Amino acid sequence: MRIDHFAIGVEDVAAATEWYRETIGLREVGGGDGRRFLGCGGRVDFDLAIEGGGNGLRHVAYGCFDEEEYEAAAARLEGSGLGSVEVAFQGPGVERAVAVSLPGGHVVQVVLREGVDHYLRVAHWDAKAAGSPREIDHVNIAVQDVDATVAALDAALGLRLSDLHNVDGHGNVGAWMRAGDRHHDFAIIRNRADGLHHVAYQLADAAxxxxxxxxxxMAGTTAEYGVGRHGPGSNVFLYVRDPSGNRVELTADMASVPAGAPHRVWRGTDPSIVNSLAPYGPPKTFWEIT
Ligand SMILES: [Fe+2]
Known part of the structure; x- marks a missing residue:
């Protein structure tokens, strides 16, 4: 099972589609039912579904490559006690899907993705895609209750905990979880409200x-924050906001974590948690969510 796609809401589907195509460098791979589907360069499938109705996260999906893996994942979801429901149409190449809601209302799906490449390759890249995202990377959600969300992701998806951020008197204010061996594909930060902090796409390297x-x-746009390198995961980051305010991270060089490794606990308000390359924090806007 790997992180498969995000579905996000926007104010204007046509404007957002153009922005994700021209500014981020995703390819449009389909549309229908009021949604537009875009993909990164390294696979043929879609990584992002865009729909109207206002900004924010609609769902994040983890994909299974075959029926057997899907049945096991769906059974786990059903047994999680979060109330799993079968979902009908989800996008090109998605054959079946089942969904649950996390404690903060975020919807997580498990989908069956038969016929999709198991690894990145250059076969579908073209000259225009050079320097564009090659793969979906991770999601970061804002939640009121970090511990309940971690427990739900463990129960529903079997995600493993890579790191926690703990502040004396406040408990756990951040968590980073993984399905495979990369440090995180699901991150959680505490906020006064539940919502989306960012979705991230992977570039080939830090350069x-x-x-x-x-x-x-050069295109007359500036990033919201970065370039820098996070403490947890040690990945290089750059953040930019889409026309509806959804935050997008371009990232590279994330650490791998061995399967049985214990999680690490980051403590206090050390600025190196957010950025290990510079002793100053992000701009105030960085804490806005959608
Ligand atoms: Fe991130």
């Missing part, structure tokens, strides 16, 4: 993240 920031500047 590509800097080139991406240069390209934004």
């Amino acid at each position: 590509d993240v800097i080139r991406f920031a240069d390209r934004l500047a």
Whole structure:
């Protein structure tokens, strides 16, 4: 099972589609039912579904490659006590889907994705896609209750905990979880409200993240925050907001974590948690959610 796609809401579907195509570099791979589907360069499937009705996260989906894996994942979801429901149409290449809601209302799906590549390859890249995202990377949701969300993701998806961020007197204010061996594909930060902090796409390497920031500047857009390197996961980051305010991270060079490794606990208000390259924090807007 791997993180498969995000579905996000926007104010204007046509404007958002153009922005994700022209600014982020995703390819449009289909549409219908009021949704538009876009993909990264490294696979043929879609990674992002865009729909109208206002900004925010509609769902995040984990994909299974065959029937047997899907049946096991769906059974786990059903047994999680979160109230799983079968979902009908989800997008091109998605054959079956089942969903649950996390304690903060975020919808997580498990989908069956037969016929999809198991690994990234260059077969579907073209010259225009050079320097564009090659793969979906992770989601970061804002929640009021970090511990309940961690427990739900463990029960529903079997995600493993890579790191926690704990502040004396406040408990756990952040968590990073993984389905495979990469440090996180699901991150959680505490907030006064539940919502979306960001979705992230993977570039080939850290130099590509800097080139991406240069390209934004040359196009007359600036990033919201970055380039920097996170403490947890040690990934290089750059954040930008889409026309509806949804935050997008371009990232590279995330650490791998061995299967049985215990999680690490980051403590206090050390600024190196957010950015290990500089002793200052992000701009105030960085704490806005959608
Ligand atoms: Fe992130």
